[in-house]
Structure formats: C-alpha cells, structure tokens
Amino acid sequence: MGFFQTRKAGAVVLAAAVLFGVFFGSHRSLDAVRSDVWTIFEGEGNGSGHGVKGDLETRRAVGSNLYNLLNDWNYLSPDDPAMATLQDAVGACxxxxxxxxxxxxxxQAIDQVLSLTEGLDGMREEHSKYISNFRAQLKSIENTLSRDPYTAAAKEFNETTLGSFPASVLGPLTGIRELPVYQ
Known part of the structure; x- marks a missing residue:
C-alpha cells in the first residue's frame, strides 16, 4: 500500500490519465467529424434530403430488376455464370x-451482364429499351455519386482529417476508419 503514496505512483497515475485523455479525446473528436459526414451520406446533412444511401439502394434495385427481367424474358439463364454473379452481388448489397x-x-456484375445483352440476337425492341433505360439509370447514379456532397466530404475527411498528424496515428488506434467513397 505504500507504493501509492510515492512520487513514482503519482507519475504513473498522471501518465495513465494523460494517455487515456489523449486516446479518448482523439476518438471523440474524430468520431464527431466522421458522424457529421455520415449524416450527409444518409441525406440528412446536405439540405436535399437525398443521400448516397438512396443511390446505392437504387443501384441494387436496378441489378435485381435486370436479373429478373432477363430471366423472365428467357434471354439469359440463371445458370449462366454472369447471371449467378449478378444474383450474388445483389444479395450481398x-x-x-x-x-x-x-x-x-x-x-462489375451489372456491367458484365449488360455486355452480354449487347450480343443477344432476337431481342424484342421493347426489351431493348428496358436495357437501355437500365444503362441510362446506372450512368445517372454514377454521375450523381461523383457530384454528391458526401463524396467530397468523405474524401476531405479521409485525406485532410485522417491524413494529418496526429489523427493519422491516433485514428486507427482508436477505431476510427476512413469513410467509404463510392463511384
């Protein structure tokens, strides 16, 4: 019990308190900035109410619709490797x-299946229009994602905030990871 009444014990307690404060404070401040950017992802912080999450869900729906229509129209079999890959990718999303x-x-799976549809003989005109609309919708999503405020904010967080010292060291140590950037 005498150890806790020494200067050495005081120094150990002080060092532990400082380390705890550095790590806890770093985590809280980095997490707050990351959370602010994430609200933009959800569509809450960008003023429009439209977020990247909605675009990602729309992309998944396009992949699902593409799979179902090509299967229903009997253009591509569900046993086709590209169709199986698309079904797995939709399921993962x-x-x-x-x-x-x-x-x-x-x-990648959608691109692969769409490229297969280009070489299909005997596709009805109305079906071809559906496929063209899927392509246009996917390009629109890609364009929207590239210009979305979340994309800019996530890049800035990853490069500027987490890329600078001391956040580059303390961030990973405290469980703060880079934000995903979608294209």
Missing part, C-alpha cells in the same frame, strides 16, 4: 447496401 466492396462487385 441486400445484406449491407453501404458495403463498398459489395457495391463494386455489383457494378
């Missing part, structure tokens, strides 16, 4: 539409 890797897989 259903689990978490904000998962950046799942979104990237979905974009």
């Amino acid at each position: 259903l689990v978490d539409s904000t998962d950046k890797a799942a979104q990237e897989d979905l974009v």
Whole structure:
C-alpha cells in the first residue's frame, strides 16, 4: 500500500490519465467529424434530403430488376455464370447496401451482364429499351455519386482529417476508419 503514496505512483497515475485523455479525446473528436459526414451520406446533412444511401439502394434495385427481367424474358439463364454473379452481388448489397466492396462487385456484375445483352440476337425492341433505360439509370447514379456532397466530404475527411498528424496515428488506434467513397 505504500507504493501509492510515492512520487513514482503519482507519475504513473498522471501518465495513465494523460494517455487515456489523449486516446479518448482523439476518438471523440474524430468520431464527431466522421458522424457529421455520415449524416450527409444518409441525406440528412446536405439540405436535399437525398443521400448516397438512396443511390446505392437504387443501384441494387436496378441489378435485381435486370436479373429478373432477363430471366423472365428467357434471354439469359440463371445458370449462366454472369447471371449467378449478378444474383450474388445483389444479395450481398441486400445484406449491407453501404458495403463498398459489395457495391463494386455489383457494378462489375451489372456491367458484365449488360455486355452480354449487347450480343443477344432476337431481342424484342421493347426489351431493348428496358436495357437501355437500365444503362441510362446506372450512368445517372454514377454521375450523381461523383457530384454528391458526401463524396467530397468523405474524401476531405479521409485525406485532410485522417491524413494529418496526429489523427493519422491516433485514428486507427482508436477505431476510427476512413469513410467509404463510392463511384
């Protein structure tokens, strides 16, 4: 019990308190900035009420509709590897539409299936228009994502806030990760 009454114990307690304060304070301040950017993602902080999350969910719906229509129209079989990949990618986005890797897989799968539709013989004109509309909708989503305020704010958070010292060291140590940037 005598140890706690020494200068050494006081120094240890003071050092522990300072370290705790640095880590806890860093986490709180970085998390607050990250949360502000995330509200833009949800559509709450950008003034329009429209967020990236809605665009990602629309992209998933386009992939699902593309799969269902091509299957219903008997242009591509569900057993086709590209169709199976698209179905898996849509399913992964259903689990978490904000998962950046799942979104990237979905974009690749949709592109692959759309490229297969270009070479299909005997496609009815009305079906071809649906496919063209899917392409246009996906380009629109891509354009919207590239200009969305969230994208700029997430890039700034990742590069400026987390990219500078001491946040570049303390951020990962306190569980603060980069925000996903969707394209």
